Amino acid sequence: MKPINVGLLGIGTVGGGTFTVLKRNEEEITRRAGRPIRITAVADKNLELARKVAGEGVKLTDDAFAVVADPEIDIVVELIGGYGIAKELVLKAIENGKHVVTANKALLAVHGNEIFAAAQKKGVMVAFEAAVAGGIPIIKALREGLSANRIQWLAGIINGTTNFILSEMRDKGLPFAEVLKEAQALGYAEADPTFDIEGIDAAHKVTIMSAIAFGVPMQFEAAHIEGITALDSVDIAYAEQLGYRIKLLGISRMRPEGIELRVHPTLIPAKRLIANVEGAMNAVVVHGDAVGATLYYGKGAGAEPTASAVIADLVDVTRLHTADPEHRVPHLAFQPEQVRDLKVLPIEEVHTSYYLRMRVDDKPGVLADITRILADSGISIEAMIQKEAPEGASQTDIIMLTHLTIEKNANAAITKIEALPVVQGKITRLRMESLQ
Numbered sequence: 001m002k003p004i005n006v007g008l009l010g011i012g013t014v015g016g017g018t019f020t021v022l023k024r025n026e027e028e029i030t031r032r033a034g035r036p037i038r039i040t041a042v043a044d045k046n047l048e049l050a051r052k053v054a055g056e057g058v059k060l061t062d063d064a065f066a067v068v069a070d071p072e073i074d075i076v077v078e079l080i081g082g083y084g085i086a087k088e089l090v091l092k093a094i095e096n097g098k099h100v101v102t103a104n105k106a107l108l109a110v111h112g113n114e115i116f117a118a119a120q121k122k123g124v125m126v127a128f129e130a131a132v133a134g135g136i137p138i139i140k141a142l143r144e145g146l147s148a149n150r151i152q153w154l155a156g157i158i159n160g161t162t163n164f165i166l167s168e169m170r171d172k173g174l175p176f177a178e179v180l181k182e183a184q185a186l187g188y189a190e191a192d193p194t195f196d197i198e199g200i201d202a203a204h205k206v207t208i209m210s211a212i213a214f215g216v217p218m219q220f221e222a223a224h225i226e227g228i229t230a231l232d233s234v235d236i237a238y239a240e241q242l243g244y245r246i247k248l249l250g251i252s253r254m255r256p257e258g259i260e261l262r263v264h265p266t267l268i269p270a271k272r273l274i275a276n277v278e279g280a281m282n283a284v285v286v287h288g289d290a291v292g293a294t295l296y297y298g299k300g301a302g303a304e305p306t307a308s309a310v311i312a313d314l315v316d317v318t319r320l321h322t323a324d325p326e327h328r329v330p331h332l333a334f335q336p337e338q339v340r341d342l343k344v345l346p347i348e349e350v351h352t353s354y355y356l357r358m359r360v361d362d363k364p365g366v367l368a369d370i371t372r373i374l375a376d377s378g379i380s381i382e383a384m385i386q387k388e389a390p391e392g393a394s395q396t397d398i399i400m401l402t403h404l405t406i407e408k409n410a411n412a413a414i415t416k417i418e419a420l421p422v423v424q425g426k427i428t429r430l431r432m433e434s435l436q
């Protein structure tokens, strides 16, 4: 059967990996796709690099619009990144009746509603397995493997750069800046690494998973986002003492009144499998009403792990494209008409439990004052440690773990506790998730 022709936009880390794996595993991939998949055109700003990777026999250009206009191309693979020209190129490819495969989670989280609507109108497919958790087939799991379930919640370590940083800081005591540089050198980080360390990349990804799991539009602008730059290493140590690990989690939960959509450092019981996901690895837990908890684990970043997901989409789209167009169910395109009008809840309405660290005067009655305020706010305490005041010091740290409460109750209690004369400065508050 004649090959399907692919135009590749951007032959950097992931683009290069895609080219290499497609070549190395050509026979297997062809068998699975039912026909050969050929990259026949590549666009990149750096033509010398492109030729080095692509070799002879591939059309090269520094004008990506020439590729999306090429009548010979059936599928466009967008691996440039960002919200700018990538959006124009994807929409133009759709307008020209081409299927799209992309790893661009930023683009889909912010402009996905427009892109999927255009794809559905044109009857083409937009596949994006590589956009979330790299090589882990979590999109296919949510869209197909778990399609019998009402998804109740999902939570994941979905940014390899920050997980690598937290692992190295905890295990080797290395400083943040040094580990970030190493993550960049390893090709994990985004072009702008603030997207990684401020939680934006993870928020892009959990927005996409939430939309598929709960059948809602992309609502990235409503997500609550905290990164790891404000995290204090003393809290990493205290969490360990209390039997917890701190991970940057993307969380989305279905509630009767709406959806929780949040990214923040989170204490997870150390005995949970996901608490032991280290380095650049990713993991996602999805809880469905029929199947219960399911766990997906693998490399979330890097050239070939991400290329694995890009090529999985190429195989899926090739098979569907080859099927009779009359009966083609573009299951890969996001079905805009199916979305429900469920809004994202403000962070003040989320239900979670808390790790609280406060610096207090070391004198009788302090604990009673604090626990009274928590009790009056309907917040009960799960565990507590009071550190011995260092020799001659008059202040000490109290660490408390609360049971489940609503964020606005915790906010009110924290404000009252901080107002106590015996409490010095601001309370450090981290959310906790049992993930059960």
Ligand SMILES: NC(=O)C1=CN([C@@H]2O[C@H](COP(=O)(O)OP(=O)(O)OC[C@H]3O[C@@H](n4cnc5c(N)ncnc54)[C@H](OP(=O)(O)O)[C@@H]3O)[C@@H](O)[C@H]2O)C=CC1
Pocket (backbone or CB within 6 Å): 009, 010, 011, 012, 013, 014, 015, 043, 044, 045, 046, 062, 063, 064, 078, 079, 080, 081, 082, 085, 103, 104, 105, 106, 130, 131, 134, 187, 188, 189, 190, 191, 300, 301, 302, 303, 306
């Ligand atoms: N790296 C990873 O592990 C993962 C990345 N992703 C996503 O994959 C996408 C690509 O990431 P990655 O491969 O790491 O990025 P890279 O920066 O390594 O590659 C992007 C390539 O696109 C080229 N490029 C930029 N602008 C244009 C343009 N206008 N026309 C043609 N080529 C252009 C770049 O050239 P130049 O360098 O000269 O600008 C570069 O070669 C991003 O959306 C990213 O978020 C998803 C999962 C994992």
Ligand SMILES: N[C@@H](CC=O)C(=O)O
Pocket (backbone or CB within 6 Å): 131, 133, 134, 158, 159, 160, 161, 162, 188, 189, 190, 196, 201, 300, 301, 302
């Ligand atoms: N910068 C991202 C790359 C993959 O999406 C990460 O660190 O996970």
Ligand code: NA
Pocket (backbone or CB within 6 Å): 129, 130, 131, 132, 133, 134, 135, 136, 137, 138, 139, 309
């Ligand atoms: Na994936």
